Amino acid sequence: MDRKGGMFTVKGLSVLLLVMLVFANVSAKKIRIRKESDLDHLCRMNCHDLDEFQNSRLRIALKTSLIFPFLMFTRVSWSMQLLFLGLVVLVYRWPYLLLKKKFNGSIQHLKYEFPIWLRQLQILLQSNTVAVSMEISIPMAPAMIRGQLGELIKQIRQEPQKITTYTDFLSGYRLMEVTRAMKLLYRYNAVGQTDSVRQLNRMITTTGKWLRQQRISDQSSQSALFQWWGILPLLSVTIVFLVMMMVTITSFMERG
């Protein structure tokens, strides 16, 4: 083994030892790695324990970083080592990105389901109070809403005049449309009978528009991917054209 090779071995071994040492004492609390600003919120919404989540992804990232000593043994270039460093960072960020994707998916889902539930409620409100309508709607409510509906009804029964009872409902998803609809429901419940019908009609108009918008946007997103298939024949004919050009040039060159 030459001197340079020896140096790499020593360097590699020291990194290996360091990684093993860190790995043995791994804890998100001990190693303070900057976490994403919305991670607390994402963990809460997806029912994950924050510490457990951080420890788990740190452990996986450290396991991946075990590749570094081997890279040094095999004298991989610095650019490749940087690439692998990027890979480790990606491995660390990946669970967060998945969590975020799941949360965004839930928001899209809720955007579709909420107006559907609101429509049910509006029909029930024709002959029931807000709390009773909500109670009747529980078995038929979309799954995402059903979970929090029981708590909302309980709170409305306890504090019907408190606006936060309504605005706190599904507030974790931070949807303006939901907050607006819940405020309208509060006004419908709290404001006197003379004004309430007007309030309800206003909400009905808004929900109708919202429902259609969601339906159309869902249909458009379904079609958007398929539109790209139209490019495939044009792409293929371009390749055919290029190959033909190559064949022609080669044939001319062969002929001299």
Next chain:
Amino acid sequence: MLIIAVLISSLIILLIIGREEIHPSWYLPKNWIHIKKVSIGYGLIWQPKRQGVLFLLISMGLLWLSEQFYLPALNTTVLMIICLLSMPIVWIWQAQFQFHALEFEQITTFLQHFIAYFKSSEKVLLSLSESAVYVDGELKKSIEDAIEHLKNTGDTNGSFDIITSRYPHFIVNNCQIWVATAEQFGFEQSKEAIELLEDDIDDWIEDTMLFIRNRLLMKNRILLMCGMSAVIALFNQNLLSSFLDLDSVPIYHHVITLFLMSLHFTILMAFRLIKGRWIAKGECLR
């Protein structure tokens, strides 16, 4: 060779049928009558005999294209086999399109007629019996079961449950809520809800029809692109054949075969566009 092709084709068909929620009996000849019923209005005709003729025409067109592109017999055979394998798939996708169209048409027709009858008679049993005349197939069976249940038990909600379990769309569900409310508190109390329901049904039909029309347009645009690409490739080949002997250039044959396969794949994808559900899963409650 032909036996292997038939076996692979059968396997693909079984996989496609198995993955869908449509009952396999839908594809049996006894159900073709339902498929034909809704076919004309949506620009697609599902008639096995016509499809057979279409298949022959496509095969002849492919043979002509192969000859134009100087393809050897082996490449032409490969293309013909792929065409043979995919024709039944297109048939199945068209049948699925018809199934979803029929399902949508049936449920919207039922809802519109049921609401109209209930508005005038205010009687659930009578409205169900009258509206059952306008539908057939699975929905008719569900309505008949609901009528039977209502006659035996007098439970409106329970009888409507039979329909909503088969069609769990939120509008069907709202209709159930509305009927139950009207029965409990009187018809006058729920008059405004009827307008809501009718508006929702109208919007639903309008949006879905627009979506389907767009999809059919998209399908036709993709097919047009395929045609245009084939014409461009033919022009190219005409230019090249004047100073090259294309019969003896193997790479050219392979590239053209791949090109025709990509066209074929795109045509398949264009037909796949129309096979989806008309009643969006996101709007169903179960």
